[in-house]
Amino acid sequence: MDYLKTVVPSQLLAERGSHLVVINPGSANIRIGLAQQDTPLNVPHCIARRTTQVPKRSVQDQLLNSQVTTPQHMERERAYDIIASLLKIRFLDEEVANVQFPQKMGRVDAFQPQGNNKKETVIPWTDVFEISNPSSLTTGNSSTKDESGESSFQKEGNDRVEHSSSQLKYREYICGEEALRISPSEPYCLSRPIRRGHLNISQQYSMQQVLEDLHVIWDWILIEKLHIPHSERNKYSAVLVVPETFDSREIKEVLSIVLRDLCFSTAVVHQEGLAAVFGNGLSTACVVNIGAQVTSVICIEDGVTLPMTQITLCFGGEDLSRCLLWTQRHHQTWPPIRTDALTKPIDYLMLNRLKESFCQIKEGEVEAVAVVHSYEDGIPPGSHKTRLTALNVPPMGLFYPILLVPDVYPPPPRSWFSDYEDMLDETWDFPRRTDMSDGNFPGSSGYFPMWENYPIFQTKPKKEDNIGLADAITKSILSTGRIDLQRKLFCSMQLIGGVALTAGLVPAVEERVLHAIPSHEAIDTVEVLQSRTNPTFVAWKGGAILGILDFTRDAWIHREDWIRNGIHVGSGRKYRDSYFLQAQSMCYINS
Numbered sequence: 049m050d051y052l053k054t055v056v057p058s059q060l061l062a063e064r065g066s067h068l069v070v071i072n073p074g075s076a077n078i079r080i081g082l083a084q085q086d087t088p089l090n091v092p093h094c095i096a097r098r099t100t101q102v103p104k105r106s107v108q109d110q111l112l113n114s115q116v117t118t119p120q121h122m123e124r125e126r127a128y129d130i131i132a133s134l135l136k137i138r139f140l141d142e143e144v145a146n147v148q149f150p151q152k153m154g155r156v157d158a159f160q161p162q163g164n165n166k167k168e169t170v171i172p173w174t175d176v177f178e179i180s181n182p183s184s185l186t187t188g189n190s191s192t193k194d195e196s197g198e199s200s201f202q203k204e205g206n207d208r209v210e211h212s213s214s215q216l217k218y219r220e221y222i223c224g225e226e227a228l229r230i231s232p233s234e235p236y237c238l239s240r241p242i243r244r245g246h247l248n249i250s251q252q253y254s255m256q257q258v259l260e261d262l263h264v265i266w267d268w269i270l271i272e273k274l275h276i277p278h279s280e281r282n283k284y285s286a287v288l289v290v291p292e293t294f295d296s297r298e299i300k301e302v303l304s305i306v307l308r309d310l311c312f313s314t315a316v317v318h319q320e321g322l323a324a325v326f327g328n329g330l331s332t333a334c335v336v337n338i339g340a341q342v343t344s345v346i347c348i349e350d351g352v353t354l355p356m357t358q359i360t361l362c363f364g365g366e367d368l369s370r371c372l373l374w375t376q377r378h379h380q381t382w383p384p385i386r387t388d389a390l391t392k393p394i395d396y397l398m399l400n401r402l403k404e405s406f407c408q409i410k411e412g413e414v415e416a417v418a419v420v421h422s423y424e425d426g427i428p429p430g431s432h433k434t435r436l437t438a439l440n441v442p443p444m445g446l447f448y449p450i451l452l453v454p455d456v457y458p459p460p461p462r463s464w465f466s467d468y469e470d471m472l473d474e475t476w477d478f479p480r481r482t483d484m485s486d487g488n489f490p491g492s493s494g495y496f497p498m499w500e501n502y503p504i505f506q507t508k509p510k511k512e513d514n515i516g517l518a519d520a521i522t523k524s525i526l527s528t529g530r531i532d533l534q535r536k537l538f539c540s541m542q543l544i545g546g547v548a549l550t551a552g553l554v555p556a557v558e559e560r561v562l563h564a565i566p567s568h569e570a571i572d573t574v575e576v577l578q579s580r581t582n583p584t585f586v587a588w589k590g591g592a593i594l595g596i597l598d599f600t601r602d603a604w605i606h607r608e609d610w611i612r613n614g615i616h617v618g619s620g621r622k623y624r625d626s627y628f629l630q631a632q633s634m635c636y637i638n639s
Contacts (some may be wrong), residue, residue, distance in 0.1 A: 063594055065082060067283055067284050068286075069083075069270070069284055070088065070591045070592045071289065072320070072591060073093065073291070073302065074242065075242045075341040075342060076339070076340030076341055077090050077093050078090075080269055080270075081274070083287070085592075087212060089273050089361055091223075092223070093240065094240045094241075094265075096220070096223075096226075097221045097540065099496075106230075106236065106237060107237070107390070108237060108239040108248075108253055109424075113165060117242070125141075125373075126559075127445075128327060128383070128441060134444075135440055136409050136410065136411050138413075141378075164398050167342060168442075171398060171429070172521070173230070173231050173394075174227070174229040174230045177218060178217060178219045222236065223265050223268045224269075228396070229394050231423075232391075232392060238361060240581075241259075244342055245296070246298065247298050247301065258289075259562075262302065274517040281313075282580065285312060285313055285314045286307075286316075287315070287592065288303060288318070289318050289320055289587050291320055291337075291342070292320060292346055303317060312416040312607065314605060317603075320544075321337065321344075322351070323588075323590030324542060324590050325590065326351075326594055327588070328590075330348075331350050331351045332536060333537070333542040333577065334521060334540060334541045334542065336544070338365065338517075338543065338546070339364045339545045340545075340546065341362075341547075342358070343446070345520050345521055346359075346461070349528075359520045361513075361514075363449050364545075367452040368407065369399040369403045371442040372403050372439075372442045373399055375438050376436055380419070382434070385432065386424070387422070397422055404549070405418070406439045407439050408442055408552045409444060409553055410551075414440040416435070417436075418435075420432050446516065448542070449463055516560075518557065522565055525537045534569075538565075538573065539573055539574065540575070540577055542577050543557065544583045549583060584615075600609055
């Protein structure tokens with residue numbers, strides 16, 4: 049601690065950050081990078097494996113998709129009209145004539161973008177082939193790469209496969225965004241090992257395969273993106289920043305991947321909420337994490353997670369993207385093309401870009417001229433120029449979740465876990481080594497207490513509420529039961545996750561949280577704190593700070609000890625000298 053009070057952040061970065069990998073896995077994306085970096089890699093958390101299955105399923109989750117029922121459809125339309133009344137826009141099926149609102153657009157004009165615009169907007173199909181015998185290829189057939197590193201060797205129908213069959217073969221697996229851009233006609237099946245905040249285990253997707261896919265994806269990133277080969281992996285340590293939705297067994301499994309399979313020398317686990325407060329130089333806050341598939345709310349006081357305040361909402365940014373498509377089709381502004389975000393991942397990429405570019409929260413009609421694309425098998429992508437409307441409605445689904453119909457993309461079927469070890473076990477039982485006392489592990493000099501101060505992770509099933517964001521925040525903060533802490537938390541709300549970048553979201557949260565507080569509560573002020581770093585990466589940044597400060601040395605786990613002994617869940621703890629650590633993280637952020 050005395051050393052940390054005198055050292056400057058740049059010195060800590062040089063000493064520790066270059067060999068410290070921070071891993072923040074999410075349902076849709078994984079944030080991973082060296083602690084000394086300003087921002088991590090943000091890689092789609094998926095893998096496509098070559099398949100010989102007939103008939104082929106191009107998406108692993110395809111069989112789990114359910115249809116929207118009539119009652120859900122009616123409730124969704126009612127939610128839309130409630131939002132329309134609040135935003136002062138026309139209702140879903142309102143006929144308008146000779147008023148300030150433009151008529152619905154049923155006709156769209158197809159056009160081909162010119163120049164660089166096409167490169168920026170059209171998402172290219174992934175080249176699924178690799179060269180099996182490079183020496184036999186002529187210069188004219190060789191593959192080249194552009195500045196982004198993507199292959200520019202484009203497929204030209206079946207002729208190319210016939211002509212190059214002796215030199216080309218299918219890649220066995222493809223990870224990241226390339227996996228989302230594979231044509232459905234290719235022999236690949238896309239899998240997402242984490243979905244809705246949990247390991248994506250089902251009858252079609254075994255635990256063994258889920259863990260293997262996680263290992264392959266993470267190993268591919270370490271080798272191809274961070275350039276850390278297996279031979280040097282023992283020189284690195286890992287900070288694992290896990291979602292609040294993970295239960296103890298899931299944390300154990302991913303920690304085993306990091307230490308046993310990826311071969312890091314040591315590792316430590318932190319939860320996203322705690323990491324997020326340190327990522328913004330705070331020690332107390334209500335952390336609202338709006339991810340791609342899950343939204344979680346949890347309160348932190350003086351560097352301590354308050355588990356009873358945690359609330360999980362089963363919707364996120366992907367649901368907003370699907371809602372954007374539904375809204376446009378209802379207003380007849382979407383081109384007559386086959387767009388399906390669930391079974392065609394490339395359509396999801398397009399919808400997500402449109403959402404990020406145009407959706408916002410504000411009163412009045414919000415419209416924009418945009419280019420949408422059609423991706424059909426065997427033909428080049430088609431471009432269609434159209435006027436999108438009601439762009440302020442999808443983000444309001446955060447407050448009125450029935451608009452999103454999350455059951456279309458259900459959470460993992462937790463009952464399948466009974467086929468394996470129960471993930472909700474209270475303890476993890478492993479044989480203890482006879483040559484060391486319980487609760488210690490060998491460090492560089494002597495023994496350090498390991499288990500007794502290990503931060504606790506809630507092992508009871510997480511509560512999932514079908515309520516809106518404002519109600520969830522209010523319920524979480526009020527559950528602390530102390531008026532002084534409640535007032536502090538209502539003025540220290542922190543929005544993180546990619547959806548937190550939505551224009552107009554901060555004032556909307558403040559206004560709706562204020563109205564959601566019961567009238568008998570003596571609270572009249574709410575505030576969302578401005579993030580000092582990109583909300584998408586703030587939890588990753590906090591993990592980097594915690595790892596570099598290294599103040600929880602007794603919580604670091606050595607690879608050998610984990611493989612031989614596992615871990616026992618310990619009791620909760622308050623981090624030593626939380627306010628000093630807050631100042632240190634502020635110094636780190638501002639350096």
